[in-house]
Amino acid sequence: MAKVVSCSGALFFILCHIFVLLSTQAVAQPFLYHFCLDEKGNYTTNSTYRANLNHLMTIFPSQEGNGYGFFNLSYGNPSNEVYAIALCRGDATPAACRSCLNNSTQLLPQICPNQSEAVIWYENCTLRYSNRPMLGIKESNSAVIWRRNGKNVTYDVDGFSGELRTLLDRLKNQAAAGGSLLKFATGNITAPAFKTIYALVQCTPDLSHQQCNNCLDDIYAVIQQCCVGKIGGRSGSRSCNFRYEINRFYAYAPATSPPPLAPTISPPSPTSANTTTTTGKESNTSGTVVIVVVSSTVALSAALIITIFVILRIKRAKQNIENEPVEEIESPESLQYNFETISIATDNFSEENKLGQGGFGSVYRGRLFNGQDIAVKRLSRGSDQGDLEFKNEVILVAKLQHRNLVRLLGFCLEGNERILVYEFVPNASLDHFIFDPSKRAHLDWERRYKIIGGIARGLLYLHEDSRLRIIHRDLKASNILLDEEMNPKISDFGMAKPFVVDQTQGNTSRIVGTYGYMAPEYVMHGQFSVKSDVFSFGVLLLEMVSGLKNNILGHGEHEEDLLSYAWRNWREGTTLNIADSLVRVGSGSEITRRIHIALLCVQESVAHRPTMNTVVLMLNSNSLSLPVPSKPAFFLHSRSNNFPLRTTGPDHSRSESVTEAYSANEASITELYPR
Template structure:
């Protein structure tokens, strides 16, 4: 009996200590900076909004959620006034496990520090999380500004001007790289050296949903705030809801997971050592000039020759392509589709002036809205983004290509609108949305038995075969993926989004491009690395799509390449 009582007293004594240790281990670290946006309104405890918020945050930090494969997560949940939108972003050099751990802490901590607030944002060193009761995807927001001093020591007065001059040059270069169109992570790091040999490390990052110009504007604004918040500091970070710039005298990123910029341009060869003989120096200099000049001239001539050959080849391909199309220029080609033209007022009425309630989704080049014409016919309107540098190209491609394609497994173009800055494409409305909304949703996926999955695979293959072989024009889609396969009421698949498609002239089997477009993970290696595309490129994407349909899991692009893998 005595040992039992002693054991009980020991447990009674130990339990407060265990409770304290447990509570400390479960507590999340404090945010270095955050905002609760009290002016945006609040929700009541136990409301539908709170339930939707908790559901959305749980899905963001779920191990099964891989985002876009580059540490970016975007999602929404709920309907109408109770709909919640969230964006999360990890620093570009952070590994997947660290990223998920940071997001898990963020989703728990942000609702604690901002209880009952409809909009909030929180920053850790490795990640950022924000949510709101409004759409925040693709919206560049420079306010509020969150400065943070990682190194509070000041520079010596003699070093300030030179240090900040080199730091600004570095960040300006990083801003351009991060914003560059085609950058999937919108992230860049690098280093340089101040005049006193002090190393400077820099970082620039945007949320990947921003267009190139929006990202560039955001980073420029953040960089412009550095003199205000970081005066004389050896290290500082300026961040806002859409982007971050940072500099330090110590390396703060992981060089093994990123490819940093070189500290400065390196000379092609080391300078010649000084000679004690003036005559010998002149002789060496003359000999060097005699050797180098012919080499440089030869290289320049070779480059010019290849440029001319490439230009002739592209011009010939364009001329042969135009022979297939009615009209000899872009105006005539679009004019040939004139009977399909809608006026802007009609489309505004049908979509309730592009209201958020009618928004079906957001793509790389704009938003898609549901509409209803006066005759009762439902339509889907793709509104190309006005700040997209590729908007006109996407518009011309889809009008010229899709209007000529007729197949049950291709989405049907009903018309277009070209007024002022508006570029609108009007498609048939497909009620079951895109395939990714079904196969990657645990609830909706249950309705896809093997017969229906087989039907979707076969239908997609038939549509692809039509594009490659059976249509009057051979089309290479270049962006075949689950989100571009629409599902109609009878669960028939329809290939959509021809903004990146390319037209082949008769008997052409392969094309080359320096502009790599599409979705990493679906890209064939020869296209992603070298710009070579053909029907095989689409077949490769189709293979990845089939694996997703069969497994019900998303593909993930690797860090070192574009090959996808299915989990």
């Protein structure tokens, strides 16, 4: 039943219009931002373009769209055609979507009265129109919005930012992998101090997988500038948007979810749009009509619909939890860059941008069009083993997301070119600091302590917290990169090996790595496990404490490697002799404990070494008692280049004993040098 409010009489007229104004304000939601874009030209009030725009905005809210909150319409002849696209938030109900579109289509032409192209953002929807086709185009960053929560993170800002980055990367991959009807994802992650971060990401579904990825990367960069250290923030462009908060602000599942094989819904043609009309009376009285529904039948139907909706939403949320691809990517191709983009970013791989040279190629610094700095690893064309390392890094590293791992952004594979694109880490690698007498002075004990803890957490993630159990097999100082705040990031996964669930050990006939860091069972028998990485970590920990490389110390009869040197001083009660003189004063007990932990990690027996989970506990707790170490594995007696190997694992083509030449640092190429 509809009732039209008639305002007559002076006093009643005033009171009535106050009531109407208050009612309208209570229903209408304020918009967030808008842009009136002059780049595509202007139109006049009496032009055909304006008439077509008015008609399109009038019929827009009555259209069905693609059934999942995406609308694509056009109206007019080619010379004055108006194109419009709208996107409702993936968790918005149909009623909320329709209301938002109604507000958008009425307001945007009023606040942009002459521009041929304009866009407006509401909480539940985005609307844009133009005199050019927009479908399937990732718009440029000339119109980007952002807003931040005014409250600051009051605890571990770096930890909060790292977990936020992990969450957003996961959701970006989920949204981009969506079909042609809906590209939308929500999720949460536990941050430091037991806080939970909630986030939402969405792209217009007309974008391709790569376009959605790129769009979200662009607006992520804005958050890194505007909202670091804030408990909430949002950023959006004409093609995508995202938001995060420490309180849940979205529904657990989209208001509607596409079926597995959803049909493609074609947008209405201009001809069909012409058949929809609205009367002037409806338009003029829409703000003053009060509708009251009293039918019990309608009420029961509404209740039934709500019940079904809730059940479906709960079922969908449960499926999302069970099937959520936390660390998976849809395919390696989703991360692919074209060669021209990489060439431009590195100034055609100029010598000025070259950071380092390794066994399988060169590393360059580059900058993408959006201003993001990158590290580009260009694999050597003549490498016999490049294909294997390339495949390894793309498939494995793309799935790994942790603040203490270098993040793989993508790759390029065109012709003979095989290129890996990583985040740029500005402070080069750890070996350029810890083994340089002048630079080592910048690494006080507090900083070394932080670096040791970060490496341990990154390694623990690889061993126990990632979807696959990953054995790095080449952990060393040159494969630890340091960001602008000297936070460590484990890099170079060319030799990494994945383990299936419950697998504890692997075998190989191809021994690769770096002399002095490899566990004895790996060198002698080709056996590797998580304990192999623990051994490497123990060596690295001794290097961090001492500032010495694990190679031959002394000369003649007094030759010994770092492990035997550490063991001798431990047995003689002169443990602090091992410590770097720059950090020895004031940190004696902490340093002694770290040396103790390192000796436990480099035990010759695999069974006697702790897991990384135990190592992290020992590093974080000074009250936890430590077992007494036994004699570690020494390499001084194995200086020859040949090692007997047992080829008994599943990777081998023969089972008899063989002797294989060992190549030091065979696979590592991410050795970055600052300029």
